[in-house]
Amino acid sequence: MKKVFTKERVRDTAKVLCFILVFVLLLGLTSHWFFTEKTAVSYYHISRDAYSYVREPDNTLDAVAVGNSDIYSAFSPLDLWNEYGYTSIVCASPKQTAQDSYYFMKRIFEKQRPKLVIIETDMFFSYSTRYEKALIRKGKAPNCFDDLDPEYLDDEISHLFPIFQHHNVWQGDSKLSLLKQICRGYKYNDTVVRVKPRRYLKPTKEKSKISPVVIGYMDRLVNLCKENGAEVMLAEVPTVLAWDGRRLNAVKDYAQSRKLDFVDLNTRFRELKLSFRKSFRDKGNHLNYSGAKSVTKWLGIYMSSYDIKLRKSEEVARRWDRDYALFQEYISQPHEEE
Amino acid sequence: MIGYTTFSFFLLYFGITFVVYSLLPQKVRWVALLLGSVTFYTISAKGHVFMLIAVNLIVWLVGLWLQKLSDTQSAKRKAAPKEEKKAIKAKYNGYKRIVLALGAVSVVGILLTGKYTNFFIETFNAVFSQHASMLNIIQPLGLSFFTLQAISYIADIYYGRVQAEKNPLRITLFLSFMLTVVEGPIARYGQLGAQLNTCKINRLEDVSRGFLRVLWGLFKKVFIADRAVLLVTAVFDNYESFSGFGVVAGIVFYTIQLYCEFSGIMDVMCGLGQMMGIEMPENFKRPFFAKSINEFWQRWHITLGAWLRDYIFYGVSFSKGIKNLSSKTRKKFSPYYSNLIPTTVALFFVWFANGFWHGSGWKYIVYGLYYYVLMTIGLFLEPLFAKLSKALRIDRESKGFGVFRVIRTIVIVNFGMLIFRADDLGVALKMFTSIFSNLNPLTLFLGVYDFNTGAGDIVLVFIGLAAMVVVGVISEKGINITERIYKLPYVAKLGIYLAFLFVIIIFGAYGEGYGVVDLIYANF
Numbered sequence: 001m002k003k004v005f006t007k008e009r010v011r012d013t014a015k016v017l018c019f020i021l022v023f024v025l026l027l028g029l030t031s032h033w034f035f036t037e038k039t040a041v042s043y044y045h046i047s048r049d050a051y052s053y054v055r056e057p058d059n060t061l062d063a064v065a066v067g068n069s070d071i072y073s074a075f076s077p078l079d080l081w082n083e084y085g086y087t088s089i090v091c092a093s094p095k096q097t098a099q100d101s102y103y104f105m106k107r108i109f110e111k112q113r114p115k116l117v118i119i120e121t122d123m124f125f126s127y128s129t130r131y132e133k134a135l136i137r138k139g140k141a142p143n144c145f146d147d148l149d150p151e152y153l154d155d156e157i158s159h160l161f162p163i164f165q166h167h168n169v170w171q172g173d174s175k176l177s178l179l180k181q182i183c184r185g186y187k188y189n190d191t192v193v194r195v196k197p198r199r200y201l202k203p204t205k206e207k208s209k210i211s212p213v214v215i216g217y218m219d220r221l222v223n224l225c226k227e228n229g230a231e232v233m234l235a236e237v238p239t240v241l242a243w244d245g246r247r248l249n250a251v252k253d254y255a256q257s258r259k260l261d262f263v264d265l266n267t268r269f270r271e272l273k274l275s276f277r278k279s280f281r282d283k284g285n286h287l288n289y290s291g292a293k294s295v296t297k298w299l300g301i302y303m304s305s306y307d308i309k310l311r312k313s314e315e316v317a318r319r320w321d322r323d324y325a326l327f328q329e330y331i332s333q334p335h336e337e338e
Numbered sequence: 339m340i341g342y343t344t345f346s347f348f349l350l351y352f353g354i355t356f357v358v359y360s361l362l363p364q365k366v367r368w369v370a371l372l373l374g375s376v377t378f379y380t381i382s383a384k385g386h387v388f389m390l391i392a393v394n395l396i397v398w399l400v401g402l403w404l405q406k407l408s409d410t411q412s413a414k415r416k417a418a419p420k421e422e423k424k425a426i427k428a429k430y431n432g433y434k435r436i437v438l439a440l441g442a443v444s445v446v447g448i449l450l451t452g453k454y455t456n457f458f459i460e461t462f463n464a465v466f467s468q469h470a471s472m473l474n475i476i477q478p479l480g481l482s483f484f485t486l487q488a489i490s491y492i493a494d495i496y497y498g499r500v501q502a503e504k505n506p507l508r509i510t511l512f513l514s515f516m517l518t519v520v521e522g523p524i525a526r527y528g529q530l531g532a533q534l535n536t537c538k539i540n541r542l543e544d545v546s547r548g549f550l551r552v553l554w555g556l557f558k559k560v561f562i563a564d565r566a567v568l569l570v571t572a573v574f575d576n577y578e579s580f581s582g583f584g585v586v587a588g589i590v591f592y593t594i595q596l597y598c599e600f601s602g603i604m605d606v607m608c609g610l611g612q613m614m615g616i617e618m619p620e621n622f623k624r625p626f627f628a629k630s631i632n633e634f635w636q637r638w639h640i641t642l643g644a645w646l647r648d649y650i651f652y653g654v655s656f657s658k659g660i661k662n663l664s665s666k667t668r669k670k671f672s673p674y675y676s677n678l679i680p681t682t683v684a685l686f687f688v689w690f691a692n693g694f695w696h697g698s699g700w701k702y703i704v705y706g707l708y709y710y711v712l713m714t715i716g717l718f719l720e721p722l723f724a725k726l727s728k729a730l731r732i733d734r735e736s737k738g739f740g741v742f743r744v745i746r747t748i749v750i751v752n753f754g755m756l757i758f759r760a761d762d763l764g765v766a767l768k769m770f771t772s773i774f775s776n777l778n779p780l781t782l783f784l785g786v787y788d789f790n791t792g793a794g795d796i797v798l799v800f801i802g803l804a805a806m807v808v809v810g811v812i813s814e815k816g817i818n819i820t821e822r823i824y825k826l827p828y829v830a831k832l833g834i835y836l837a838f839l840f841v842i843i844i845f846g847a848y849g850e851g852y853g854v855v856d857l858i859y860a861n862f
């Protein structure tokens with residue numbers, strides 16, 4: 001042992017520790033000053049819509065929807081407000097995962113008391129790596145080694161130092177369009193692309209496999225909502241390319257095991273009066289505004305089965321009314337796509 | 339999760355191993371590496387370690403067997419009279435060949451079973467119009483890498499380059515070493531194995547130099563490659579929506595992505611190895627400065643090229659068949675072509691193996707043979723090119739011609755990448771033809787914005803590339819940037835390291851809006 005702890009080594013170790021200390025200190029300071037939620041909502045163009053909850057006054061939201069691009073293309077809080085009087089936001093970003101949604105909801109619950117959380121279920125089918133996907137698909141996972149995987153550490157550190165989450169703020173501009181300020185996470189898009197569905201919703205008894213990591217975070221998310229007095233609703237919005245019967249069966253199983261409400265709007269395509277010619281903005285992955293209006297309307301009716309409406313102050317109601325009017329004005333005039 | 343750029347890898351798997359390794363006496367340090375590596379592999383592979391254990395046992399036993407035969411051969415030859423020595427040598431060489439073949443065939447059998455079974459079934463079904471079902475076989479993590487290392491270990495014992503290891507756990511460490519098992523470099527026992535056994539004392543200078551290399555690797559992977567992937571995915575998933583220029587941009591960006599990712603991860607591995615005082619084999623040497631595809635492959639995935647050269651090219655070249663062919667060609671052709679013909683026959687096996695190793699699909703075989711065909715044509719036409727150059731008074735040693743050769747190599751490599759990345763050969767062909775059928779520069783980035791690739795992302799890729807070119811040119815001139823930085827005072831070094839770290843953290847393509855980017859070679 002003598003050889004290991006020489007004077008030179010102690011000095012070297014001190015230098016390394018000094019470096020680590022300065023690094024951690026800088027991480028903490030930059031996270032506290034520059035890379036915060038507030039800068040993300042103002043600057044980061046890819047996922048700043050997910051942070052729209054930051055602008056809402058405390059305890060004014062009835063519902064929150066979390067998920068990936070499917071939900072931010074399909075659910076319009078302003079239309080929901082106008083038709084049914086619910087105040088809601090969409091907290092979604094491209095490729096958002098169950099872990100992202102969990103941490104978003106954790107922060108939302110610090111300032112809001114939503115009575116309903118809508119979890120969009122496309123997130124169930126994200127995998128850490130191709131290797132994990134292959135194992136799960138072939139039925140070779142999950143197994144006991146998943147419990148030993150320290151993957152959670154990556155999420156914990158990212159949330160301990162927000163710089164790792166909000167480091168992309170340099171990408172956006174500070175001029176947030178009016179639409180972005182008022183849409184509450186919904187990404188308005190009125191492009192129309194005709195979709196040619198292949199094997200859409202072919203009935204099957206097979207089930208897709210869900211990653212244990214996703215299940216773990218879904219469980220945490222559901223528990224978090226329940227602990228905060230919010231009802232949980234699992235919902236799949238119409239998406240022609242990503243969704244199939246195997247996924248439907250898998251989510252159904254999960255919903256049953258957790259005794260959760262699950263609606264798959266793909267199976268209600270006709271009831272929603274959606275059209276492959278007019279309701280999508282791309283090859284079938286995402287709905288356009290026309291499709292989103294139908295989905296929002298249906299969800300509004302469905303949400304009445306939950307006792308979620310809060311009493312809003314006149315000021316809050318006025319704000320939502322004003323934003324809806326601005327939204328209508330915007331979409332009624334010629335505009336460039338954002 | 340298999341990720342060399344995750345906190346869990348740096349802090350837990352490598353971090354704990356590094357601290358324990360550094361604190362332990364030199365003699366037992368290898369145990370820390372073994373425990374760290376086995377834990378990393380077992381958890382990352384989700385317990386699918388059977389094939390690694392099987393390969394480990396096979397090469398351990400075959401190694402001991404070969405060693406025993408070599409020792410007996412030496413002892414008997416020493417004791418035998420002069421006239422019997424040759425016979426003893428021939429007899430034991432024969433035995434050794436059989437044992438080596440037994441070991442190599444067993445390891446290759448495991449590789450073929452784990453990686454290619456369903457490819458064979460698929461091909462059988464297609465050729466004979468059958469419907470045989472696919473087997474539920476999992477390709478274990480790092481199979482392609484540790485099997486090549488295993489074969490090289492027993493082959494090196496056979497050739498007398500290394501002594502067989504008696505302790506099977508030391509072979510386990512060599513095969514499952516956390517810095518090589520997922521995507522190489524493909525190490526040799528004589529080089530890496532020896533270092534893993536001796537574990538020299540690592541000093542602050544090792545840690546400092548190694549850390550800088552880790553940062554450089556992370557820069558290439560997180561700053562450039564993971565950002566380039568956005569455009570690559572957009573183009574390759576929807577190539578019909580892109581103009582010819584868009585498709586070219588997608589292919590070029592894939593080449594950038596693959597190079598920056600693979601060489602970046604290799605830099606991270608070499609840097610981490612250096613921090614522990616372990617010198618890892620180099621896998622890249624600025625390949626885009628190569629003037630020919632032959633030179634390119636001496637600079638790209640060097641350890642694979644060296645493996646194929648040592649164990650396939652030499653193996654085939656010194657076989658009886660090639661020797662016979664050589665003697666026949668010598669009688670019929672000029673010295674240049676009489677040497678070339680047997681060489682190209684041996685090269686066929688090298689390039690076929692290269693393509694086949696890369697993946698279980700015909701496109702990979704075509705990818706390997708693409709280089710073989712080009713290289714063979716180049717070699718056969720070389721005398722003609724030389725004559726033409728002379729007639730046209732082209733100075734083949736001039737700088738201008740050198741630049742032309744570099745550009746030509748880059749173009750050839752990019753077309754190879756198209757085959758490599760496209761879903762299948764049909765798609766590759768369609769993409770290739772679309773380059774020429776839809777050349778409208780106004781639609782260059784048509785569709786790119788739909789996939790969240792902003793101008794900022796594209797600009798950053800180019801900034802990163804510019805940095806790489808500058809570093810590459812400086813390094814080509816023989817200037818060692820790491821040394822220059824290392825010689826700076828502690829505070830200046832601290833500032834440079836921290837600045838570099840924060841550039842990667844702030845401008846890296848990860849987190850919200852960016853999916854996790856799988857390591858491409860981890861799937862081979």
